Amino acid sequence: MHMYGNWRSAAAFRVRIALKLKGLAYEETFIDLDAGDQHKPDFRAINPQGAVPALFDGDGPPLTQSLAILDYLEETKGGQRLLPEDARERARSRSLAQLVACDTHPLYVPRVRNFLMEEYGLPKDRMMTFVRHAFTSGLTTLEKRLATEAGTGRFCQGDAVSHADLCLVSLWVGTGIFAVDTAPFPTVKRIAETCLAIPAFAEAHPLRQPGAPQG
Amino acid sequence: MHMYGNWRSAAAFRVRIALKLKGLAYEETFIDLDAGDQHKPDFRAINPQGAVPALFDGDGPPLTQSLAILDYLEETKGGQRLLPEDARERARSRSLAQLVACDTHPLYVPRVRNFLMEEYGLPKDRMMTFVRHAFTSGLTTLEKRLATEAGTGRFCQGDAVSHADLCLVSLWVGTGIFAVDTAPFPTVKRIAETCLAIPAFAEAHPLRQPGAPQG
Numbered sequence: 001m002h003m004y005g006n007w008r009s010a011a012a013f014r015v016r017i018a019l020k021l022k023g024l025a026y027e028e029t030f031i032d033l034d035a036g037d038q039h040k041p042d043f044r045a046i047n048p049q050g051a052v053p054a055l056f057d058g059d060g061p062p063l064t065q066s067l068a069i070l071d072y073l074e075e076t077k078g079g080q081r082l083l084p085e086d087a088r089e090r091a092r093s094r095s096l097a098q099l100v101a102c103d104t105h106p107l108y109v110p111r112v113r114n115f116l117m118e119e120y121g122l123p124k125d126r127m128m129t130f131v132r133h134a135f136t137s138g139l140t141t142l143e144k145r146l147a148t149e150a151g152t153g154r155f156c157q158g159d160a161v162s163h164a165d166l167c168l169v170s171l172w173v174g175t176g177i178f179a180v181d182t183a184p185f186p187t188v189k190r191i192a193e194t195c196l197a198i199p200a201f202a203e204a205h206p207l208r209q210p211g212a213p214q215g
Numbered sequence: 216m217h218m219y220g221n222w223r224s225a226a227a228f229r230v231r232i233a234l235k236l237k238g239l240a241y242e243e244t245f246i247d248l249d250a251g252d253q254h255k256p257d258f259r260a261i262n263p264q265g266a267v268p269a270l271f272d273g274d275g276p277p278l279t280q281s282l283a284i285l286d287y288l289e290e291t292k293g294g295q296r297l298l299p300e301d302a303r304e305r306a307r308s309r310s311l312a313q314l315v316a317c318d319t320h321p322l323y324v325p326r327v328r329n330f331l332m333e334e335y336g337l338p339k340d341r342m343m344t345f346v347r348h349a350f351t352s353g354l355t356t357l358e359k360r361l362a363t364e365a366g367t368g369r370f371c372q373g374d375a376v377s378h379a380d381l382c383l384v385s386l387w388v389g390t391g392i393f394a395v396d397t398a399p400f401p402t403v404k405r406i407a408e409t410c411l412a413i414p415a416f417a418e419a420h421p422l423r424q425p426g427a428p429q430g
Binding site (some may be wrong): 115 | 252263264266275279280282283284286290291302303305306307310312313314316318320322326327330331334335337341344345352356359360363365367388402
């Protein structure tokens with residue numbers, strides 16, 4: 001398989017973890033989002049949205065949207081199972097995943113940050129209150145649910161890694177990049193650290209990919 | 216089943232369409248989002264995020280997040296099939312659905328609109344440029360993909376209704392509510408109108424629910 005990603009992309013990170021957990025061979029081409037390579041015609045021909053990840057599996061058209069790719073991998077590939085067998089547990093894992101991937105992450109991507117600065121003339125530090133509010137809102141709900149719902153175990157859903165954990169970790173790593181206060185979120189932290197101790201998560205970490213800042 | 220929804224909610228609309236297409240009996244309690252009923256303790260106990268929809272199916276805990284609910288209904292209930300059998304086609308329907316439900320809709324929900332006005336002191340008309348930009352960005356990618364990808368048929372994916380169509384229609388109806396120019400999006404329009412001619416879509420329409428403005 002061949003993935004188009006970026007070191008910093010939370011969405012590419014999720015897919016990279018799944019590929020590694022399932023032991024699937026892949027190559028990754030790193031698109032330079034800061035240089036605007038996602039808007040060049042070559043990449044727009046792959047994904048008209050100009051967003052990573054895009055995954056090629058054989059000769060078919062590219063697969064896009066991280067959660068759709070995760071479901072595709074789950075449905076078509078072997079390796080470690082990343083969704084529970086029980087339909088209600090699966091729905092809970094997906095709901096937690098979407099709390100991150102739908103209701104939180106899309107609010108702080110580059111195109112939103114740039115729009116706020118350009119359209120409203122906000123300096124970067126004032127724009128960042130929007131970003132941190134997005135993180136804090138998402139993390140507050142995530143913490144509340146994980147700390148109070150019976151389904152939570154060693155991981156978001158019971159004692160096995162599932163899609164929710166891939167999304168949780170992708171959000172958690174962002175709190176470092178965007179300097180978000182994580183003190184109020186101990187359950188999120190516990191699960192993130194449990195995940196990041198697993199080699200597939202650690203190897204997929206944004207800061208270990210080409211293009212990431214060193215040291 | 217029992218759903219907590221709201222007439223205007225795009226996410227509740229998607230689930231309402233699925234319930235009707237599958238012929239599943241349900242009742243809906245309408246949460247008054249303008250009055251802030253989603254923040255009251257009673258509702259926060261159902262969904263700590265304070266968001267609709269939340270769906271009860273029997274005695275289990277509430278199901279949340281519209282796409283997770285759609286997958287749950289697909290996996291556990293009979294009635295009309297709403298995802299293709301082929302894994303790649305399913306991935307494409309989900310990718311189009313997520314383009315709407317992850318990358319577009321979360322940008323214009325009330326909590327984001329209110330934050331922009333309160334944090335940055337933006338008057339409503341200037342805040343609305345953010346909302347319309349979110350719609351236009353999402354619709355532009357959706358139009359490009361639907362107009363050029365081989366998978367598009369009478370509906371988003373081939374000739375059968377799937378999750379992508381439920382999301383497309385939920386976005387389309389929003390263009391009316393938020394006065395978004397739809398002239399550049401003829402393929403989106405064609406599919407939306409094809410869907411809205413189907414009774415389940417028409418009956419689920421926001422403006423036909425209790426609490427919606429009359430006339």
